Amino acid sequence: VSNRLSREKINFLSKQILGHLTNNDQVEFLDDPNEIRLVIVKAIEEEMRLYEAIDRKAIEKIQSQKKSIEEGSREWEILYRKYYNEELSKLGKLTE
Amino acid sequence: LPLVICKRSEGESIRKPSAAARAWFLSASREESRARTGSGFFTLGKIRVFLKDSPELLRAFLQPVLEFWPNLLYFREVMRLNKNQVEHMAFIIVRNLTKEGKVILEDRGRIVESIGGLITEDFQKEDHLDQEVREILSKHMEKIRKENIEYQTMFRMIKTKLAKERNIVL
Numbered sequence: 001v002s003n004r005l006s007r008e009k010i011n012f013l014s015k016q017i018l019g020h021l022t023n024n025d026q027v028e029f030l031d032d033p034n035e036i037r038l039v040i041v042k043a044i045e046e047e048m049r050l051y052e053a054i055d056r057k058a059i060e061k062i063q064s065q066k067k068s069i070e071e072g073s074r075e076w077e078i079l080y081r082k083y084y085n086e087e088l089s090k091l092g093k094l095t096e
Numbered sequence: 097l098p099l100v101i102c103k104r105s106e107g108e109s110i111r112k113p114s115a116a117a118r119a120w121f122l123s124a125s126r127e128e129s130r131a132r133t134g135s136g137f138f139t140l141g142k143i144r145v146f147l148k149d150s151p152e153l154l155r156a157f158l159q160p161v162l163e164f165w166p167n168l169l170y171f172r173e174v175m176r177l178n179k180n181q182v183e184h185m186a187f188i189i190v191r192n193l194t195k196e197g198k199v200i201l202e203d204r205g206r207i208v209e210s211i212g213g214l215i216t217e218d219f220q221k222e223d224h225l226d227q228e229v230r231e232i233l234s235k236h237m238e239k240i241r242k243e244n245i246e247y248q249t250m251f252r253m254i255k256t257k258l259a260k261e262r263n264i265v266l
Binding site for chain 2: 008012027042091
C-alpha cells in the first residue's frame with residue numbers, strides 16, 4: 001500500500017484507535033469491533049495512497065519543466081516542497 | 097537517482113537529520129565548492145567531479161560528503177507525515193466510520209482531535225528512536241567508512257533491534 005507505513009504499523013495503529021474508541025463514552029459501536037477496525041485500516045491505506053499520489057505529482061511537475069533541474073539541488077528541493085504543498089492544499093477543508 | 101533508490105528500498109519513516117549533521121554537511125560542501133569554483137553552490141554532480149580530480153587528502157574529505165548525500169536525500173524524502181496530514185487522516189477515519197454507519201459519535205471534532213493525537217504520539221516514539229540510532233551510528237562513522245559498511249543497512253538493523261526491545265511497531 002505504501003512505503004511509508006508498514007502493514008504491521010497500520011494494523012497496530014488501527015488497534016490503538018479501536019481501543020481508544022472503545023474506551024470513549026461519546027462513541028457507540030453499531031457493528032462488530034473487528035469490522036470497525038477494518039474500516040480504520042482502509043481509511044489509513046486510502047490516505048497513504050493519496051500522499052503517494054501527491055508525491056508523484058510533485059516530482060512529475062518538476063520533471064515537466066523546460067529547464068532540467070538536478071535532483072538533490074536546492075532548486076529541486078524548493079520546487080518539490082512548493083508543488084507538494086500546492087497539491088496538499090487541494091485536499092480542501094475538513095468540514096464535511 | 098539516489099533519492100529513488102533510497103526511497104524504494106528503505107521504506108522507513110524518518111524525519112530530517114539532526115541540525116548538527118545537516119549543518120556539517122552543508123558547510124563542508126559549500127566550502128569545497130567555493131574553494132574550487134568560487135561559488136558556494138554545489139550539487140551531487142559537482143562533488144563527484146571534485147572527487148575524481150582531487151589529491152588524495154581532499155578525496156578523503158570528499159568521500160564522506162558523497163556518502164552522506166544519499167542519506168540527506170533519504171531523510172528529506174521519506175519525512176513522516178506532517179501535522180496537517182495526520183489531522184486529515186484522523187478526519188477521514190472518523191468520516192468513514194460514520195459514513196459507513198459503524199459508529200455514532202457525540203462530539204466528532206473532539207474525537208478527530210484525540211485520534212490525531214494518538215497517531216502523532218506513535219510517530220514521535222519512532223522519531224525519537226530514529227534520532228537515537230543516528231546518534232549511535234554517528235559515534236561509529238569512522239569504522240563504518242573504513243570497513244565499508246552500508247549506513248542504511250546498519251541503521252535498519254539497530255533500529256529493528258531497539259524497536260523490538262521497546263515494543264515499538266515499525
